[in-house]
Amino acid sequence: MKMILIDEIKLKKNKHIMPGAAVLDESNLVLEKERKEKKAAVKSSFAQISPVVDVTNNDFFEMRSGEYMEIIQIESKDIYSLNDADLSNDIQNLATFLTAYTEDIKIVPLNIPLNLEKQKSFIYKRLRQNKNTAYQSFLESRLREFDNLEKHRTNREYFIFMYAEEEKKLLEKLHQIKNLLARSNPVTELSIEKKINILFQMFNPNTKPLSETE
Numbered sequence: 001m002k003m004i005l006i007d008e009i010k011l012k013k014n015k016h017i018m019p020g021a022a023v024l025d026e027s028n029l030v031l032e033k034e035r036k037e038k039k040a041a042v043k044s045s046f047a048q049i050s051p052v053v054d055v056t057n058n059d060f061f062e063m064r065s066g067e068y069m070e071i072i073q074i075e076s077k078d079i080y081s082l083n084d085a086d087l088s089n090d091i092q093n094l095a096t097f098l099t100a101y102t103e104d105i106k107i108v109p110l111n112i113p114l115n116l117e118k119q120k121s122f123i124y125k126r127l128r129q130n131k132n133t134a135y136q137s138f139l140e141s142r143l144r145e146f147d148n149l150e151k152h153r154t155n156r157e158y159f160i161f162m163y164a165e166e167e168k169k170l171l172e173k174l175h176q177i178k179n180l181l182a183r184s185n186p187v188t189e190l191s192i193e194k195k196i197n198i199l200f201q202m203f204n205p206n207t208k209p210l211s212e213t214e
Contacts (some may be wrong), residue, residue: 059169068165072159074158074187090185091187097177105177109158110159111155113150120143121141127143162174
């Protein structure tokens with residue numbers, strides 16, 4: 001009899017435990033469901049996460065933050081060919097610029113693909129006009145050389161990213177930077193196509209950079 005009573009007591013204890021375990025399991029399922037619902041929705045397109053939302057009539061970029069952005073290029077030079085006096089002047093002028101211009105900027109270096117479309121167009125024209133078979137192979141060789149350079153060579157170029165809350169202020173900053181860097185490192189304005197390609201390269205670092213003609 002004692003054995004039977006002990007077994008009955010064990011069964012009763014188990015019955016009290018099992019319902020509690022079931023309640024815990026259900027609450028875990030509810031919590032897990034809530035966690036899944038709270039996960040941030042993944043954006044379906046790049047346009048939804050891009051900081052750039054539009055291009056203005058001045059070819060400035062309108063940012064999602066409400067600011068405006070412009071990209072200009074610093075004209076590169078071979079610093080190793082400069083004499084000591086010219087090098088010292090360039091350093092001094094650059095230091096003056098960084099001191100005088102107190103607004104936010106970014107100086108961004110990028111490897112830009114060579115664009116040899118003009119040279120290739122000239123070779124194509126000569127090929128159409130050529131009647132000398134010996135000269136034909138030379139022209140074809142030059143064309144292959146240009147194609148190879150475009151595929152495998154890049155130029156190191158430097159760009160200034162500048163920002164302002166209004167287009168008018170951005171234009172004023174653009175003129176200020178041009179004046180400050182005119183003597184040592186002149187800057188040039190870019191076509192909207194090149195600026196878009198620069199942004200493409202920055203947003204796609206593992207993708208081959210586009211040329212201006214693509």
